[in-house]
Amino acid sequence: MSRYNAKTVEEKWQRIWDERETFRVDDDAAGERYYVLEMFPYPSGRIHMGHVRNYTLGDVVARYKRARGCAVLHPMGWDAFGLPAENAARERGVHPRDWTYANIAAMRTELQRMGLSLDWSRELATCHPGYYRHQQELILDLLDGGLLYRRAAEVNWDPVDETVLANEQVIDGRGWRSGALVEKRKLEQWFCRITDFNDELLEALEGLERWPDRVRNMQRNWIGRSVGARLRFALAGRDPDDGTGIEVFTTRPDTLFGASFIALAPDHPLALEVAAQDPAALAFVEECRRSSTAEAALQTQEKRGFDTGLKARHVFAGAGWAHGDLPVYIANFVLMGYGTGAIFGCPAHDQRDLDFARAYGLPVRQVVQGGDGGPGGIADEAYVDDSDAARIVNSGFLDRLTVPAAKEAVIARLEQLGCGTGAVTYRLRDWLISRQRYWGCPIPVVHCPSCGLVPVPRADLPVALPEDVQFDQPGNPLDTHPTWKHVPCPSCGTAAQRETDTCDTFVDSSWYFARFCAPRAAQPLPREIVDAWLPVDQYIGGIEHAILHLLYARFFMKALKRVGRIAVDEPFAGLFTQGMVCHETYRAAGGGWLSPDEVVRNPDGTLVAQSDGQPVTAGRSEKMSKSKRNTVDPGAIIEQYGADTARWFMLSDSPPERDLEWTEDGVAGAWRFTQRLWRLLGETLALLNAAEGGRDADGPDPDAIEDAALSGWATELRRGTHRAIASVSATVEIFHFNKAVAEIHSFANLLGGVKPAGAMAPADAAVLRRALEVLALLIGPMMPHLAEEMWAQLGHDSLLADQSWPIAEQRFLAQDQVTIGVQVAGKLRATLTVDKDQDQDSLREAALANDNVRRAIGDRAVRKVIVVPNRIINVVV
RNA sequence: GCGGGCGUGGCGGAACUGGUAGACGCGCCGGACUCAAAAUCCGGUUCUGGUGACAGAGUGUCGGUUCGACUCCGACCGCCCGCACCA
Numbered sequence: 001m002s003r004y005n006a007k008t009v010e011e012k013w014q015r016i017w018d019e020r021e022t023f024r025v026d027d028d029a030a031g032e033r034y035y036v037l038e039m040f041p042y043p044s045g046r047i048h049m050g051h052v053r054n055y056t057l058g059d060v061v062a063r064y065k066r067a068r069g070c071a072v073l074h075p076m077g078w079d080a081f082g083l084p085a086e087n088a089a090r091e092r093g094v095h096p097r098d099w100t101y102a103n104i105a106a107m108r109t110e111l112q113r114m115g116l117s118l119d120w121s122r123e124l125a126t127c128h129p130g131y132y133r134h135q136q137e138l139i140l141d142l143l144d145g146g147l148l149y150r151r152a153a154e155v156n157w158d159p160v161d162e163t164v165l166a167n168e169q170v171i172d173g174r175g176w177r178s179g180a181l182v183e184k185r186k187l188e189q190w191f192c193r194i195t196d197f198n199d200e201l202l203e204a205l206e207g208l209e210r211w212p213d214r215v216r217n218m219q220r221n222w223i224g225r226s227v228g229a230r231l232r233f234a235l236a237g238r239d240p241d242d243g244t245g246i247e248v249f250t251t252r253p254d255t256l257f258g259a260s261f262i263a264l265a266p267d268h269p270l271a272l273e274v275a276a277q278d279p280a281a282l283a284f285v286e287e288c289r290r291s292s293t294a295e296a297a298l299q300t301q302e303k304r305g306f307d308t309g310l311k312a313r314h315v316f317a318g319a320g321w322a323h324g325d326l327p328v329y330i331a332n333f334v335l336m337g338y339g340t341g342a343i344f345g346c347p348a349h350d351q352r353d354l355d356f357a358r359a360y361g362l363p364v365r366q367v368v369q370g371g372d373g374g375p376g377g378i379a380d381e382a383y384v385d386d387s388d389a390a391r392i393v394n395s396g397f398l399d400r401l402t403v404p405a406a407k408e409a410v411i412a413r414l415e416q417l418g419c420g421t422g423a424v425t426y427r428l429r430d431w432l433i434s435r436q437r438y439w440g441c442p443i444p445v446v447h448c449p450s451c452g453l454v455p456v457p458r459a460d461l462p463v464a465l466p467e468d469v470q471f472d473q474p475g476n477p478l479d480t481h482p483t484w485k486h487v488p489c490p491s492c493g494t495a496a497q498r499e500t501d502t503c504d505t506f507v508d509s510s511w512y513f514a515r516f517c518a519p520r521a522a523q524p525l526p527r528e529i530v531d532a533w534l535p536v537d538q539y540i541g542g543i544e545h546a547i548l549h550l551l552y553a554r555f556f557m558k559a560l561k562r563v564g565r566i567a568v569d570e571p572f573a574g575l576f577t578q579g580m581v582c583h584e585t586y587r588a589a590g591g592g593w594l595s596p597d598e599v600v601r602n603p604d605g606t607l608v609a610q611s612d613g614q615p616v617t618a619g620r621s622e623k624m625s626k627s628k629r630n631t632v633d634p635g636a637i638i639e640q641y642g643a644d645t646a647r648w649f650m651l652s653d654s655p656p657e658r659d660l661e662w663t664e665d666g667v668a669g670a671w672r673f674t675q676r677l678w679r680l681l682g683e684t685l686a687l688l689n690a691a692e693g694g695r696d697a698d699g700p701d702p703d704a705i706e707d708a709a710l711s712g713w714a715t716e717l718r719r720g721t722h723r724a725i726a727s728v729s730a731t732v733e734i735f736h737f738n739k740a741v742a743e744i745h746s747f748a749n750l751l752g753g754v755k756p757a758g759a760m761a762p763a764d765a766a767v768l769r770r771a772l773e774v775l776a777l778l779i780g781p782m783m784p785h786l787a788e789e790m791w792a793q794l795g796h797d798s799l800l801a802d803q804s805w806p807i808a809e810q811r812f813l814a815q816d817q818v819t820i821g822v823q824v825a826g827k828l829r830a831t832l833t834v835d836k837d838q839d840q841d842s843l844r845e846a847a848l849a850n851d852n853v854r855r856a857i858g859d860r861a862v863r864k865v866i867v868v869p870n871r872i873i874n875v876v877v
Numbered sequence: 878g879c880g881g882g883c884g885u886g887g888c889g890g891a892a893c894u895g896g897u898a899g900a901c902g903c904g905c906c907g908g909a910c911u912c913a914a915a916a917u918c919c920g921g922u923u924c925u926g927g928u929g930a931c932a933g934a935g936u937g938u939c940g941g942u943u944c945g946a947c948u949c950c951g952a953c954c955g956c957c958c959g960c961a962c963c964a
Contacts, residue, residue, distance in 0.1 A: 738901085
């Protein structure tokens, strides 16, 4: 048998799978439905190693579940709208549509070379009118249901990408794609009412048991529920009922008697009112605006404030409050975007308030004491204990209550006085979905001067993007297009204008997984079909979408359920977040980054640049990125070694949830193993051909043969085969693919060690043949092409992809003998190989009779002997 | 500051519910085949001492529980990730 030619073999099987539509699944397919999905790619033009890892993991699951008899839905599509296409249009004059579809074609070819078990008949691209017309219909649903609305708001404006961004897309004050400092602008924008689902999104996280805790925590954090009270302080000298009071939110109403000031956010309406009359206040407010949004290092910023001269009357002024009115400050550490944009300051029990009080000489009143008496006083550190153990002091009717009890008592009194109530606040804001860009799904609405906002009638969908657009001027091409936006009002017929904003692409990806269930249906989401396939059983992708995509998609399903589109409300029952693909980094003598193929390793281990022979410093392994130049092109790897080798390496070294370091040695090792399996196949087939009846695919059932009728090696091999089945199945089930790889290595070692002397009996040959078949079946999900080729070489006309997963039989897993350790005083001194389940007394005797054990005991007296059957013996001295 | 994760040979990593630490792979060392090299095959490989059988040490650090701890408990150190003047 010649050397394994991955290229021709892989092309052959890819063609056969394609011709036979092996991985196509219909809605009425037999077997339990199982939906495997990897996060669909943005069509940048080339696949990268992160994709290879993602789709390899998904493909192992898909092929395994398929072998287990499931009707597996495993589709692929394109997250095809987005800014890079427009940038390409600006830079190269190519139409975003042409650029996108060319990229899709290139990436589809690359993906197909990976040999993924995808149902390509379901392929979709979000930029296709056949997709986004349905999205427009869903948007109208949300609009009708009050879950999409338009309002003016302070929003994040990315000056480089010239569009607004959602809160989730602003990281450390910068746009997530452009990296530009985000500006605040007051604009009319479209929002999804995600905050309507605060509690639903939060509570349902509990039920997502097959999600990583990390992701659930991140979402919990992002939603940011906090429980406390909302209360209103009247301004001294003004009518308490004229609405001029200051409303604050607090999670510590129990510390109300420790209040010593009120602080307003610089953007608070009352702060602005003051600033309108007082130039000094205005200067302070403007200063805060300049520093606050830009700086990421807010925690080091000094607490600063401006005394407005206003005084607030304490809510318990007539109910036990023994001090005067509270001064009202504008403070740089209070945020307008959270709670009510105003706080009451309790310096003794909040660090920020304490810092502020010390800076402005405000009173510090301790009202909480620890169970042990607590601190004797408050110095530089606030006392923040809010546990059951702490007690309230110096607080009138609250004295001696625990913190939780005091919270309740305060809320009850506030409600009785009519100046406050228990309240819950969330960090999550409504999702801003409108973008001032061309390459996105148009929001199907018309602005009519007389009727206002008018939805485009459903019969008129899609609102298609115009083809003839110019990118030679700044701004939104839809807005500057000469004719597109000018339409009659669908309602009254007078001249009106289309909405020129398009959707955030995260809207596109919030329901694509549902559309995959019926990608060509005339309606967006045919209920019976979608409800039958959803939720996705196993979703696989990177951790970077922990909040953005995964939260939006969850919201979208819940919203669609509320408007009656579907019955399912959690999109992903199981989520797996894979680690990143990393590579060592290299720096040239001049300091610039070098790519791995620009670096040569000398025999002595030193690194030099290929170009000039100058020394190169190797840096730490980091996520593959263009900027660090430490990427490896999957296309080149597949060309050189084949897809199976690339897939095998992706699975072999690291557990999938951890980062994987790509090394040339590692790939070479995977390649050697591929070749080794091929040689193993050839050698074993030669043995079988030489044996009587061994060639026969319809020979005796190897599992039905009595042990006595087999050679010793065949008995062992049969056991080993079943052990391999058991361990690979168990590890694949729980995503421990690196362990499955190790088990397959061991099994191949066992099989490769079979060297029968002389001619083989038919019974032995049947066992050997079966072992080889099982090897092919076990590598099937991981190295599908080689597995398929092995299956064919074993004389089968059927496809390995259509075979059932092998079953491990218990009777072959049981061991007759076990090797157990013997410890003396906890240290291993000997091992004994004994019959399984041997009785304790004879084990104890055998252990104590052992020379090594006796020497280790020496002249010490044996106090006790612990015997754990089939495990260990410990002699206690 | 809050939340989560991780620390095991030269390296990636195994070790089931507390029971023989280092499976499997990479690398390295030695050998076989070869005129030679590549490829392949065989053997070795936690560290220290010993030719050896063996002995001692060893899972970030310190302490505890236990006949027995990588695993459980307490305190700490280091690294990574997410969120963050969130009231």
